[in-house]
Amino acid sequence: MPISRSMTRLCVGGLAGLLAAACCHAGAAQPPTEKQVSSFFRAVQMDDASTVRKMVGTVVNANELNPLGGEPALVLAIREGAKEVVQDLLAHPGTDLERKAVNGNTALMMAAFKRDGDTTRALLDKGARVNQAGWTALHYAAASGDDKIAQLLIARGAQVDALSPRATGAVTPLMMAAREGQDAMVRLLLAKGAKPGLKNTEGFTAAQLAKQAGHDKLSELLGGR
Missing domain, CATH: 1.25.40.20 (Ankyrin repeat-containing domain)
Incomplete structure (x- = not known):
């Protein structure tokens, strides 16, 4: 995480x-x-x-x-x-x-987590990699709930269903946003094509992770019951 x-x-x-x-x-x-x-x-x-x-x-x-x-x-x-x-x-x-x-952690990941839009853009303009194996900047933006940075990353080619390392659960940005209760981020990622049916290594979907964290309405939005 x-x-x-x-x-x-x-x-x-x-x-x-x-x-x-x-x-x-x-x-x-x-x-x-x-x-x-x-x-x-x-x-x-x-x-x-x-x-x-x-x-x-x-x-x-x-x-x-x-x-x-x-x-x-x-x-x-x-x-x-x-x-x-x-x-x-x-x-x-x-x-x-x-x-x-x-x-x-890379510079781009840190900028996304710190909600530093100016630095995120500067890094991207200088050629910082958006995608890599394991954790990505979009995971960090999803966890912190910065919609503008997430939109920028996706516009630059970020994979919306990128998986974190298996040792950390193989979670997607949508799962991160759901667990952290980031409603607007969840809606954005769904609109950008994120798959709510994906499961982490423990077999939990984003909806189930939201439910476990006490975000019942968000779980319903994601198709949970």
Whole structure:
């Protein structure tokens, strides 16, 4: 389930780990010290754009993962609402829009969950991927109930019946919206062709998930009894 029920997974080792480390530090003269990394991510979190501009790409690679929380700078900045830093990182040529946090979150997912329409659009305009295996930005928009972001994602090709990983129930955005009681979102997804009859790995439909969460009227809208 997105964010509040975090899905931690990180598997890097052997040669793959060496390659990932080399990639993370590419563009910097030498690997940053622990203190420099800490200062960089503190600046990101505090929306200290001046410090971020001085360090990114020279001292710390834009795609370095924060040792505290495992998020790349762009994901962290979006989560913290650090608007100036977000703009600078989007303008920086070395920023990988698809760089994931250790729990699998991408910048687009975070922007959708935080109901940040401007950043969502900026990411899409720069080529951020709408669809991927597992959790997608539309799942996050459905859970948070932001209709405008959901409409934008769907207009850019988001799969309305995308499935989360089986380990997390193989739920669709419609199921997320139903469980969270997002009436307007449920209506939007149905209008866009979402299939209410799909079941998660436990055999529950969106209507049944809404019923379990106490959203009886929403369950009826979805065909439940």
